[in-house]
Amino acid sequence: xxxxxxxxxxxxxxxxxxxxxxxxxxxxxxxxxxxxxxxxxxxxxxxxxxxxxxxxxxxxxxxxxxxxxxxxxxxxxxxxxxxxxxxxxxxxxxxxxxxxxxxxxxxxxxxxxxxxxxxxxxxxxxxxxxxxxxxxxxxxxxxxxxxxxxxxxxxxxxxxxxxxxxxxxxxxxxxxxxxxxxxxxxxxxxxxxxxxxxxxxxxxxxxxxxxxxxxxxxxxxxxxxxxxxxxxxxxxxxxxxxxxxxxx
Ligand SMILES: N[C@@H](CCC(=O)N[C@@H](CS)C(=O)NCC(=O)O)C(=O)O
Numbered sequence: 001x002x003x004x005x006x007x008x009x010x011x012x013x014x015x016x017x018x019x020x021x022x023x024x025x026x027x028x029x030x031x032x033x034x035x036x037x038x039x040x041x042x043x044x045x046x047x048x049x050x051x052x053x054x055x056x057x058x059x060x061x062x063x064x065x066x067x068x069x070x071x072x073x074x075x076x077x078x079x080x081x082x083x084x085x086x087x088x089x090x091x092x093x094x095x096x097x098x099x100x101x102x103x104x105x106x107x108x109x110x111x112x113x114x115x116x117x118x119x120x121x122x123x124x125x126x127x128x129x130x131x132x133x134x135x136x137x138x139x140x141x142x143x144x145x146x147x148x149x150x151x152x153x154x155x156x157x158x159x160x161x162x163x164x165x166x167x168x169x170x171x172x173x174x175x176x177x178x179x180x181x182x183x184x185x186x187x188x189x190x191x192x193x194x195x196x197x198x199x200x201x202x203x204x205x206x207x208x209x210x211x212x213x214x215x216x217x218x219x220x221x222x223x224x225x226x227x228x229x230x231x232x233x234x235x236x237x238x239x240x241x242x243x244x245x246x247x248x
Pocket of ligand 1: 022023024025026047053054055071072073074
């Protein structure tokens with residue numbers, strides 16, 4: 001499978017080696033790398049250095065000394081598959097299974113993500129500001145940057161559509177979504193095969209970040225009440241992330 005492994009650095013939202021970050025996309029990427037046994041190191045990144053202005057991004061250094069920065073978890077995965085640094089975990093899926101895998105990722109990344117964003121940036125804004133991603137900024141500038149980020153979150157959620165639902169409607173959507181995901185995972189992987197696929201990396205990313213972030217108490221309570229999802233998260237943690245601090 002693998003050609004010579006590149007040296008990989010994952011730039012994350014948090015400088016806390018040995019801990020999950022609050023970003024579901026960061027955990028998704030780390031899970032995807034671990035599913036393929038590709039070693040990596042982590043560092044804190046900034047949105048301004050990220051090629052697409054989002055976290056995570058990676059630095060890939062080849063044995064020819066060339067290095068490049070790359071954003072977007074799906075594009076990073078595809079690039080690493082193409083260079084044969086990681087296996088294509090979806091290669092053996094039937095077209096219908098591949099469509100399901102893609103649909104699950106879209107549900108998480110393009111729908112649930114915005115329910116999370118509402119819970120974190122609107123309902124629990126002060127936790128995000130003072131204990132979450134903005135907490136490393138000195139207090140006075142943090143107040144100003146916090147306001148800018150809050151207004152940006154409101155605008156984004158309105159444009160995306162999630163912001164037009166009432167908090168009660170978002171809560172109902174959130175419960176419906178996590179309950180549906182709970183029905184997907186039984187004893188094994190999302191698609192029921194012998195090993196994980198891309199949808200598993202994504203689901204675990206959303207689960208671990210939801211279980212460890214302080215700014216989504218409603219989501220944490222929902223997930224903790226769904227036994228299949230909780231058991232799934234624990235299985236993946238034990239097998240692939242036993243060096244990381246687990247959720248309480
Ligand atoms: N499609 C991207 C999404 C990444 C993403 O949305 N990351 C969030 C953190 S969880 C981010 O960087 N948000 C900052 C912003 O949008 O300004 C991926 O798969 O990497």
